[in-house]
Amino acid sequence: MQPELLDVVFRSRKRSDLLLLLGEEARTIEEIKTILDVSPTAILPQIKRLTDSSLVVQREGYYELTGLGEEVVKKVRPLVDVLTLLERNDYWLEHDLSGIPQYLQDRLGDLKDFRLIEPAPCQIFEPRTEIVNFISASSHLMVFSSFFRPEFLPIYSKLGRKGAKVSLILTEAVLEKTLHNYERKLKKFTDMPNTELFVCNDGVKLAELIVSDQGTLVSLFASNGRFHHDHAFCSDSQALDWAKELFEFYKSRSRLIEDSRGMERFSCTSGTDFLSESPLFSLQ
Numbered sequence: 001m002q003p004e005l006l007d008v009v010f011r012s013r014k015r016s017d018l019l020l021l022l023g024e025e026a027r028t029i030e031e032i033k034t035i036l037d038v039s040p041t042a043i044l045p046q047i048k049r050l051t052d053s054s055l056v057v058q059r060e061g062y063y064e065l066t067g068l069g070e071e072v073v074k075k076v077r078p079l080v081d082v083l084t085l086l087e088r089n090d091y092w093l094e095h096d097l098s099g100i101p102q103y104l105q106d107r108l109g110d111l112k113d114f115r116l117i118e119p120a121p122c123q124i125f126e127p128r129t130e131i132v133n134f135i136s137a138s139s140h141l142m143v144f145s146s147f148f149r150p151e152f153l154p155i156y157s158k159l160g161r162k163g164a165k166v167s168l169i170l171t172e173a174v175l176e177k178t179l180h181n182y183e184r185k186l187k188k189f190t191d192m193p194n195t196e197l198f199v200c201n202d203g204v205k206l207a208e209l210i211v212s213d214q215g216t217l218v219s220l221f222a223s224n225g226r227f228h229h230d231h232a233f234c235s236d237s238q239a240l241d242w243a244k245e246l247f248e249f250y251k252s253r254s255r256l257i258e259d260s261r262g263m264e265r266f267s268c269t270s271g272t273d274f275l276s277e278s279p280l281f282s283l284q
Helices: 003-010 013-022 029-036 040-052 067-088 129-136 150-161 172-190 237-251 271-277
Strands: 056-059 062-065 115-117 140-145 165-171 195-200 206-212 215-220 231-234 255-257
Touching: 003 013, 003 067, 013 029, 013 040, 013 056, 013 062, 013 067, 029 040, 040 056, 062 067, 129 150, 129 206, 129 215, 140 150, 140 237, 150 165, 150 172, 165 172, 165 237, 172 195, 206 237, 215 237, 231 237
Parallel strands: 140 165, 165 195
Antiparallel strands: 056 062, 115 231, 140 206, 195 255, 206 215, 215 231
C-alpha cells in the first residue's frame, strides 16, 4: 500500500472505522453518524479526506467504497483485527503461537472478540463449570488435547451416547496415559458409531482446542513452556471457521484409531514415568 494511503487510513481512527463500515455495505450519512456514534462536524472532514483520496464516493445519497477503497479494506481489515485482538489482552503476546500454522497466525484477528477464561488459583486442578457446561451443551464436538484430561472423558462419552458427533485428537503420550488409567472407558468411547479418536505425535505446541456449535476454546502454552489452564473463548462465526481449520490441520496429521483393537500398541506401564518424562505437566 502506498505511504500516502497508509497515512490517510491510519492517521485517524474515525477514517479507518468508516472505511471498515463501508466495507460491509453502502451507508447514508445518518447511518454513519448513528453506527459510529459521531457528530456531522466530526465525520464530514474524514469523509472528504477519503473521497479526495479516491477511496470513497457518494452516489444517490449513499457513501460507498471505490474499487481502490475495496482493495485497501481487504488489506486493512486483517491488520485492524489483529491490533484489536492485541489491545484486548496480552494473552497472545505472552503465549507460544508456534502450534498454530502460519496461515492461521496470519488470520489471528479472526479471534478479536475473544474472552479470556482463567481459573481461580484454588481451582486450577478442577474442571471449570463454565467449560463443562460449554462441552455438555454441544451437539457436535471437536477436541485436540496435548495434556491429560480424564475429567472430560465421561462427558465426551455421554455426548456420543446422545448421538452427538465427537472427534477427539490426543498426543501419543496422553493416549497412553489415558489407556493406563481409563482403558475400558476410552475403548467404549472409540467403539461408538458417531465418535472418532485420532492420535498424533508428541511435541505439539498447542495445549488444547475445543470446537463445537456453541463456540471455541483455545489454550496455548506460555512462552516459557508452562501451562496455566487458561482458555480464549470465542463464539462468532469467523472464530469458529478459524478453529475448525486449526482442528482439521491437526486431524490431517494424525492417525485414526478405528476401534478399540487399534489401541493395543499403545501402553503406559507407569504413571510416574509418564509424568517425569512428559513436558506437558510443567504447571504454574
